[in-house]
Amino acid sequence: MNVLKLEDVTVRYGATTGVNRLSLEVHEGELVTLIGANGAGKSTTLRAINGLEPLAHGCIRMDGHVVSGASPAQIIDRGISHCPEGRRVFPQLTVRENLEMGAYRRIDRQRVRDDMERMFDKFPRLRERVQQVAGTLSGGEQQMLAIARALMSRPRLVMFDEPSLGLAPNIVEQIFSLIQEIRREGTTVLMVEQNAYAALAMCDRGYLLENGHIVSQGTSAEMRANPEIRRAYLGG
Template identity: 85%
Template sequence: MLKLDRISVRYGATLGVDRISLEVREGELVTLIGANGAGKSTTLRAINGLEPLAGGSIHFDGHLISGATPAAIIDRGISHCPEGRRVFPQLTVRENLEMGAYRRLDRQRVASDMERMFDRFPRLRERAGQVAGTLSGGEQQMLAIARALMSRPRLVMFDEPSLGLAPNIVEQIFGLVLEIRAEGTTVLMVEQNAYAALEMCDRGYLLENGRIVDQGSAAQMLANPEIRRAYLGG
């Protein structure tokens, strides 16, 4: 479904991502793990068109999308739930969800999808008229996930969905990611909690200093002694 072929992203003289290749098959949950600054978030931003490529190509469903605008990439069926949630703080919960569907023309189905999100996230229904900046961290993460789903994506990218959340909320958020995948949406996830990410995923990629240094099934990566020592606490 998604294929990155030797992509590079440059920040001035520095390569943030250095000739990485990966693929995500339809229906999979694939995770990218690695330390801070390894290039994980940059990779997602390159996929959704927010970072221009210095080399390589990105294809989705066999179509070249590198060089396309973020809006065109959303139209192709890729959605992004960004690191730090990035809700629109001065807009209400309902308005944030509407922003997630701003590219859609089927307004009747948008309304029904919003009801579906409120059914899935009852807390958001309770706060539909509340400005998003006043929500708790967990509520904002729920809103960011719901907003990402409002475009009806075929592939959704999650960037650090557990960041800064209490353990009980983290468990809830990971459960939602698994539900989304079980419903047929393909998932590409960046997550610093490497153990939890590998427990959830089908396959994983390990990034270090902008390069992929290991990849494999979840079981293979969990059993790798070097990954266990460096990222899984032994």
């Protein structure tokens, strides 16, 4: 069953087209990845889904309901959460306050407290730093906080934008393991990732974007076997 479906989505920045007639779908329980060079339109696609970029053309549906044109807050209410590129934690707020911001649309306060405890169980480092302001955390700790904050809205679909960017290799391994665990626990995942090799190794299906277009798509195995993708993105 489709959780998310984009149909002929176009996003423009003045005279520049960021995404052009893009169509893709994400099925329930999948981990789907978008790969491509810088400027291919990957992050723009996520921002369009999240309501941060208006569409010039096309339609976005979540669970069959049209969400294009909805506000970012309404998108969250529909069950879509976004872990943005560069982590974007609130640097002057504590770890706890950042997690509370992730649940700002929720009114079930006891369940929010329960979910915060669940995040601390999943990310023990955050429990150790619960009263520390987020701007003083390491890059890896900030990424863990950004992921936990995204999960605090109890999303059905969580989008990750370049989760490994700027992190040490051992931390990248931890982050990818966490994303796979989130998927195993039942949350659908759409991920943009610069490390095409790792992204295609862990996904169910992938899409390759070039200049705002999808130029290739397929299962993880199909994408890794594609000679053009191997040559351009996988090092041979």
